[in-house]
Amino acid sequence: MIEMRDAMRAVKTEDPEAIVLLAETSTMAFADISGPDDLYLPVGSMSKASSVGLGVALAQPDKNVVIFDGDGSLLMNLGSLVTIGKQAPTNLVHILLANDVYALTGGQPIPSADRGDLPGMGKAAGYASVLTFDNIEQFASDLPAILNEDGPTFVVLDTVTEVTNAADWKNYPRPPKGWKVQAPAMRDALGGE
Numbered sequence: 486m487i488e489m490r491d492a493m494r495a496v497k498t499e500d501p502e503a504i505v506l507l508a509e510t511s512t513m514a515f516a517d518i519s520g521p522d523d524l525y526l527p528v529g530s531m532s533k534a535s536s537v538g539l540g541v542a543l544a545q546p547d548k549n550v551v552i553f554d555g556d557g558s559l560l561m562n563l564g565s566l567v568t569i570g571k572q573a574p575t576n577l578v579h580i581l582l583a584n585d586v587y588a589l590t591g592g593q594p595i596p597s598a599d600r601g602d603l604p605g606m607g608k609a610a611g612y613a614s615v616l617t618f619d620n621i622e623q624f625a626s627d628l629p630a631i632l633n634e635d636g637p638t639f640v641v642l643d644t645v646t647e648v649t650n651a652a653d654w655k656n657y658p659r660p661p662k663g664w665k666v667q668a669p670a671m672r673d674a675l676g677g678e
């Protein structure tokens with residue numbers, strides 16, 4: 486199994502210039518590994534990191550755009566798989582932190598646990614490639630190719646579960662700059678209007 490922070494560190498090491506988008510639980514994990522100059526965006530709209538990431542990838546075709554999504558989060562926004570498959574941004578890497586639970590709300594099993602085939606859904610939706618990993622060494626080894634080859638790429642990581650106490654989640658650490666600060670900062674850094 487893979488610790489989500491290890492996967493995040495691997496991405497930052499391999500491409501420090503990558504634009505990173507974060508969904509739900511990954512937002513708090515990224516607080517532990519992010520630096521002051523990182524271009525990241527904690528997507529505050531539940532489940533919408535994949536949709537926002539698609540837009541950023543289309544607008545910034547010369548940069549790698551990496552989404553850290555949750556499996557419960559993706560199930561709330563499954564249609565984004567099809568839209569990404571259709572739009573097919575070659576610079577998009579959609580990483581699914583798969584743990585079979587809604588970690589942010591207490592660890593309830595997600596509907597696809599033990600039955601659904603999320604990697605298969607990515608293939609059916611038209612991603613250029615779909616990869617699954619259950620150890621960080623193999624993921625880190627393959628990451629240069631993942632970031633350099635034409636996507637969109639769907640990467641499903643067998644991820645260690647970190648259940649958040651839902652009653653206390655607002656007190657968990659966040660990246661130092663949240664959505665309202667980071668969204669305009671990213672827009673400025675990327676030359677947008």
Ligand SMILES: [Mg+2]
Pocket residue numbers: 555556557558582583584585586587588
């Ligand atoms: Mg999950």
